Amino acid sequence: MGNRLQDHPFFYNVYALKREANSMKPAAGALVWTRSQSAAPGDLDLHISGTHLIDPKVSPTGGAIVLACAVTLPKSVGRLRLSSRDPRAEPDIRYNFFDDQNDLDRLVEAVQLSRRIGRSAPLLDVIDHEMAPGNTVDDGKALRANIVSNAAAYLHPTSTVPMGADSDPTAVVDAWGKVRGVEALRVVDASIIPDIPSAATNVTTIMVAERIAAKLSA
Known part of the structure; x- marks a missing residue:
C-alpha cells in the first residue's frame, strides 16, 4: 500500500x-x-x-x-x-x-x-x-x-491503493474497491486508479465511483 x-x-x-x-x-x-x-x-x-x-x-x-x-x-x-x-x-x-x-x-x-x-x-x-x-x-x-x-x-495523486487482479501482488483492492483481506471495507477515490490518467483526475474518479456505486446498489 x-x-x-x-x-x-x-x-x-x-x-x-x-x-x-x-x-x-x-x-x-x-x-x-x-x-x-x-x-x-x-x-x-x-x-x-x-x-x-x-x-x-x-x-x-x-x-x-x-x-x-x-x-x-x-x-x-x-x-x-x-x-x-x-x-x-x-x-x-x-x-x-x-x-x-x-x-x-x-x-x-x-x-x-x-x-x-x-x-x-x-x-x-x-x-x-x-x-x-x-x-x-x-x-x-x-x-x-x-x-x-x-x-x-499538479495535485492529481493516484494509485497508492491500486485495483487489480488477484494475481497482481501490488493490487490492494479488487475491481469494485474491496480491500483484499479486510471485511466490509472499500476504497473509492483516485487512489485505486492503477495508472494515472492523462487528464485531471476528478472526472475519472467520478466515473469510477458511480460505477462502483451502481454495482453495490444493484
Whole structure:
C-alpha cells in the first residue's frame, strides 16, 4: 500500500503582462494537449494550460499569465507512508519526479514549446517579459536544472491503493474497491486508479465511483 504513487509533474512558465493588457478580467484560459517526441502512438503526453489565474501582485507590471506545463503520462513512481499513528500528522510523500529520466526530457520539451508560444504573436503583443524561468535561462542545461529545482505536483495523486487482479501482488483492492483481506471495507477515490490518467483526475474518479456505486446498489 502506498507504493505506486503517481502525479503529473508540473512547471510554471510565467509571463508579466504589459501594463495596458493587465486588467486580468475576464479570466481567460486555454488548454493544449500534444505528444512528445517519445510518445507512444495515439498518446497525448504533454499538457500546457494558459490562464490568468495567478496573483497579479507577483508581477512588477501588475498582471501576469501562466503557461503551465505538465507530463500527463509520467513513468516515475513515488510512494506514500504514514509518519505517525496520529491522524493529524502529515504523511511522508515522495513523488520521485524524474526518477525516470524520460519524464524530465518530456517536461523540458513541454516548457520549450510553451516558451515558443510565449515568444510568438499574438501572445507576444501583450507580454512584457518572461518571469519564470526568466530570459537569462537558456533552453539547454540551465532550463533542465531550473525545472528540477522548481517542479511542482499538479495535485492529481493516484494509485497508492491500486485495483487489480488477484494475481497482481501490488493490487490492494479488487475491481469494485474491496480491500483484499479486510471485511466490509472499500476504497473509492483516485487512489485505486492503477495508472494515472492523462487528464485531471476528478472526472475519472467520478466515473469510477458511480460505477462502483451502481454495482453495490444493484
